[in-house]
Amino acid sequence: MPKDGGIGASTTRREDVRFLTGKGKYTADINTFGQAAATFVRSTVANGVIKSIDTSAAAEMPGVLAIFTGEDFVDVGGNPAGWLINSRDGEPMKEPKRPVLAHGKVRHVGDAYAAVIAETEQQARDAAEEIIADIEELPAIIDMAAALAGDAYVHDEIGTNQCFDWGWIEDNRAATDEAIKNAPHVTTLELINNRLVPNAMEPRASIGTYDAAGDSYLLQTTSQNPHLTRLLISAFVMGIPENKLTVIAPDVGGGFGSKIYHYGEEALVLAAAKKVGRPVKWVADRTESFLTDAHGRDHVTKIELACEKDGTFIAFRTETLANVGAYLSNFSTATPTFLHGTLMAGNYTVPNVYVNLKAVFTNTAPVDAYRGAGRPEATYSIERVIDMAARELNIDPVEIRRKNFIKPDQFPFGTAAGLEYDSGNYDALMDKMEAIVDRKAFEERRKQSEANGKMRGLGINAYVEACGIAPSNLVGVLGSRVGLYDAATVRVNATGNLSVMVGAHSHGQGHETVFPQIVGEMLGIDPQSVDIVHGDTSKIPFGMGTYGSRSLAVCGSAVVRATEKIIAKAKKIAAHMLEASADDLEFTDGQFTVKGTDKSVSFGEVALKAYIPHEFPIEDIEPGLEETAFYDPANFTYPSGAYACEVEVDPETGKVTIERFTACDDFGNVMNPMIVSGQVQGGVVQGIGQALLENTTYDENGQLLSASYMDYVMPRADDLPFIAVDHSDGTPCTHNPLGAKGCGEGGAIGSPPTVVNAVIDALQSGGKNVTHIDMPLTPARVWAAMNNA
């Protein structure tokens, strides 16, 4: 196959055409005959007892078809946590029920306690305003330390606000304590990993439809993983048999984690559709998204780095409080533990690591995985404390990292935090980054900035992360309640074109373009003759969807395995057609050829024979050409990177501007460099947003002060420069057939500490004795730090 369409080609995306012409079909764009509208009545207080809900006036409003309250769902199940974490003492985590609608108590601002179904959305909203709820407000439990110390609980029935107290690795605790006690140098940093709202540009939306004839349901919804949503609704929440429920996630306008999870609105529209006998549609507005989408990050951490005077690392030890909000979202317990604690050795040979993490219930929205999910928190803690240690020891920040890097010949490397990294070359990434940055030239740029009255800083960073979380056998032992494989079905049609049904879901990642590049390359056919089908549980095999940078490494591997099965079967058919032994055939450029002869048949001819099996060895080979593969990886994949950021700080105002940003990443083998660059640029900018702009703020009463784009500062085009990226010459993953590691999250993981390190460097260069500022580094915070130093 020519490189212009296969693996490694920067093929432009076929899905772009529909998005660029307004023909995308997002959930909110779907309208069906007889459709009714749902709206939710949400708590305006963070913590309160529901004394009564009077729906009588609302029920009389024009167009109202039905009203639901929590009472209607007491007999159905709750929305579960997908990962069981045991505390250090062996006790299982606390798992309070998360109902479809709040019942008895409301537990955060935005917690829905009623829903109105009406002819139109406006009628539903008008009626919702007539619902009279008597809710006795209780003091809000917001601050995590206070939540652990107090005697008022988010969930009275569990009698504590601590979900779990986790140690990783508990057996390493004593050795780590001892190493730190005896170390020649210990750097200690207390930091906050600021709470973020994912903010996919498409708000969540769901449409429920009930078919009385078949007693079956259809849910069209904004999901990153429709099969997972179906499983949760079927097995845990509603009890609808899976074969009576189809979940379709059509075009989805970004996810970043927030659309992994099942939300109560999805169950409500299904129940409502059955009750009113019509499709029921709900579309969130942006404020609802801020109030109810699962948030991200929100850690308070104390990290200690013990090292020799020459900068050799001896131990990392952290104590963290992680906010899980008012209820356990589906992966909220995995994110701060196995996606965070296991990465706390970073890129380093450090022999001792110990992590203690307490997860805390508060009267805030649930917190779960957001782009990077645990690894940004780990990287931020490690790379900030390393930078601080380097400054204290007067060691160059690049050199202290190189000194402790796992070296290329040490892979596979078992870290002190319990993972086995399969491949990497951290020094090579640092070499690339240093070549692009050119530190001598940086000194000139710094002088120029100083001449302009600005302070200039260079921040550098190294990261390693874990994607394609697996294998199922291992994660099961660690508490996962789901498997973490993925699946693909390759269907060769009689006329030689292909439909490939995949468990992964594309909501910006370009699967519709990239998966055909892989199949086209393997079969020696034009990728344009391959179409991807995704997002519809009635069409695709059971896959786990798209999150954790897993689509290519896990589902892409399933595509490879299914395509290999296709080739194996096609070869048998070709052998029959050519009257040769299959062992004597070779398959290149889409042709099966008898070795050493000019006898050959094309893949297309074989496909036709498979479906019109005249003169076909029916006793040996089934007709048809369709194969399915489930792929369960042998290990995580471990992308890594070396990043650099240059900032200017205005000493008059504290405003930080990003002057340059360089991202050198190792994603293993790259299928489509254009798409990978786009993933990095987008991720880096989300990380810059965390570092400089974004913050989710609850006041002491639990009111969300940052619940709109007027208050929550999203990165905009004029906040940013172009982002220099390099992901060439990666070290292939050693255990999946594509050698791919996953590129979706590296940018968001690697960038926040890079930016903060740069700002601290700028302030230090300007003579300000500032060693740390908590994100976001707003002008007010930077100015205050400068002027208090």
Added chain:
Amino acid sequence: MASVTMTVNGKSVSGDVEGRTLMSDFLRNDLRLTGTHIGCDTSQCGACVIHVNGEAVKSCTMFAVEADGAEVATIEGQANTDGSLNVIQQAFQDHHGLQCGFCTPGMVMSAAALLKDNPKPSEAEVREYLEGNICRCTGYHNIVKAIMAASGQDVPAVAAE
């Protein structure tokens, strides 16, 4: 209810709307032109940008009755008459200026308005003009490149790649 008549993408259309009906809802619900997207409630995100009498407007911020008699253009009317992508749309595809596609209609409509008034904008002018359009996927890198390219300017020279 009030009757409105306007020209949308070259075709005369009319409908009955409530006084509170937003232009974005009229386009999406009455005309079934769902390419205009709603991403926020506060006129910040720009996913709903259309052209009204040649000016870029956030359609969530005007009432449908205000567009009575107006000349309206939406994303559905931007392609060339043969159905192929226009210069801006093609540049977005060529330069990977979109990922999930949700903000894209507003970005394309804003870009068209910018280039009409300023055919050769600098990088800084493009970034400043996009201040009212939020994208969460791309980091704007390739959107800025695409708009520069659509204006006929040398793209490799502006990017740090």
